[in-house]
Amino acid sequence: MASVLFDQRARPAAAPTTMKIVIAGGFAVGKTTFVGSISEIEPLRTEAEMTVESLGVDHAGPLGGAKRGTTVAMDFGRITIDTDMALYLFGTPGQDRFWFLWDELVRGAVGAVVLVDTRRLQECFAAVDYFEHLGLPFVVAVNLFDGVATHHPRDVREALAVPANVPVVLCDARRRTHVQETLILLVEGALRRVAGAA
Amino acid sequence: MATRGPAPRLPRVVRPYVLTGGRTRPVGPILALDTTVRTTTTDSHLDPQTPESSRILELCDAPTSIAELAGRLTIPVGVVRVLVDDLGTLGAVTVNPPTPAAATDAGLLERLLDGIRAL
Numbered sequence: 001m002a003s004v005l006f007d008q009r010a011r012p013a014a015a016p017t018t019m020k021i022v023i024a025g026g027f028a029v030g031k032t033t034f035v036g037s038i039s040e041i042e043p044l045r046t047e048a049e050m051t052v053e054s055l056g057v058d059h060a061g062p063l064g065g066a067k068r069g070t071t072v073a074m075d076f077g078r079i080t081i082d083t084d085m086a087l088y089l090f091g092t093p094g095q096d097r098f099w100f101l102w103d104e105l106v107r108g109a110v111g112a113v114v115l116v117d118t119r120r121l122q123e124c125f126a127a128v129d130y131f132e133h134l135g136l137p138f139v140v141a142v143n144l145f146d147g148v149a150t151h152h153p154r155d156v157r158e159a160l161a162v163p164a165n166v167p168v169v170l171c172d173a174r175r176r177t178h179v180q181e182t183l184i185l186l187v188e189g190a191l192r193r194v195a196g197a198a
Numbered sequence: 199m200a201t202r203g204p205a206p207r208l209p210r211v212v213r214p215y216v217l218t219g220g221r222t223r224p225v226g227p228i229l230a231l232d233t234t235v236r237t238t239t240t241d242s243h244l245d246p247q248t249p250e251s252s253r254i255l256e257l258c259d260a261p262t263s264i265a266e267l268a269g270r271l272t273i274p275v276g277v278v279r280v281l282v283d284d285l286g287t288l289g290a291v292t293v294n295p296p297t298p299a300a301a302t303d304a305g306l307l308e309r310l311l312d313g314i315r316a317l
Contacts, residue, residue: 015234015261015294019301019310038317044269048231049276071274076265081313085306088232088263105231108298110307180317187311194304 016084021183022106023075023091024131025115026123030143030173031091032075034115037179039077039089046076050104074105092127102130111137111186115173118142118151121159128160137190141171141182165189214277217248222276224283231275232296234261235282238289251281258291 023031035043049071075091090105106112114127124140131138142149142156153168162168167185171178215222237258250271257270264282268275285291300306 015236015292017300017306018232018234018263018296019306020232020296041266044266045272046231046265046269047274048265048268049274074265076263076269078263078266079313079317081310085309085313086261087310087313088265090231090265107230108232108296108301110301110310176317180314183314184311187307187314190301191304191307191311194302194307197302 016086018086018088019081020088020090020109021186022102022109022112023089023115024112024124024127025092025143026117026120029115029117029120029123030145031115034113034141034143034171034173034179035075035077035089035091037174037176038079038183040079041077043075043077043091045073047071047073050102106134106136109136111139111190113182113186114138114140115171116140116142116156116160117145118156121156124160128162132163137186137193138166139182139186139189140166140168141173142168144170144172144178147172165192214274217250217273217277218280218284221280224280226283226286229264229279229282229293230296231263231265233264234294234296235264235267235285235291236261236294237291247284248281250277251285254278254281254285255290261294 023034025031032043072093074093075089077089077091079087079089081087090109092102092105112127112131114124114131116124128138128140140156140160140162142151142153149170153170157168160168167189169182169185171182173179235254235258237255250273253271254267257267264275264278267282268278271278282291282293286293
């Protein structure tokens with residue numbers, strides 16, 4: 001802050017470039033832990049009313065008749081990348097049956113991490129389908145509860161039938177280095193996709 | 199259950215949209231969760247109408263996202279949007295919407311990657 005040069009860069013109205021990564025997965029799969037392991041602030045709980053304009057009759061049940069909006073809570077964390085760039089991490093609400101509400105959250109995201117608990121593998125199917133459908137880069141991260149791998153990533157890949165270009169990794173969400181590595185894989189994938197499209 | 203997470207929030211003393219005089223929509227466009235807000239001035243003759251607005255001005259001394267403001271103030275995003283919109287009308291803050299194209303910009307992705315690697 002002492003340097004005049006720095007102040008000239010930092011003080012104008014120009015805001016930093018913000019990048020966004022979404023952390024998805026079923027209830028209590030470790031999303032808050034994942035965000036907290038790498039965020040420079042304690043994960044914040046943010047309540048938002050998400051729009052449900054696209055809500056069909058088939059989906060009306062779980063929402064208890066809500067027609068215009070439903071309030072969901074998400075985790076928010078952030079990382080300063082450099083003086084002009086910040087990365088925002090959004091941990092989605094627990095229940096993936098609300099995935100169709102998340103178009104606005106995912107808009108402009110670099111990609112997503114789908115956290116998986118192998119004991120409840122089916123809970124991540126909706127998120128995997130959603131990201132595939134959107135064409136959003138994503139990584140499947142198998143959370144190592146108690147630090148123990150109970151399934152080989154190859155088996156998880158097969159069970160989820162994810163395409164070959166989607167990394168499937170083991171990740172102890174409590175360990176910063178694991179979380180970091182997972183994010184690196186995701187951004188590398190996003191970069192490859194951009195390079196491939198160019 | 200997650201092993202750790204945000205502390206449980208205190209019960210609200212007032213219903214959230216009381217803070218906005220009952221308005222649920224901002225006058226301007228709906229701000230995205232990752233829109234950043236920045237306070238334009240430190241000398242406040244602007245006299246924000248609520249403690250929440252004052253707190254927003256404090257927090258936004260550094261660019262701060264709508265999502266973070268809602269989390270820090272423990273008020274819903276919808277309320278934050280209205281308060282920030284009001285502050286913007288007063289000229290007390292500037293808002294910077296995210297640029298979705300950043301997610302597919304190779305140069306920016308490379309910077310992001312370098313940054314994450316350097317953590």
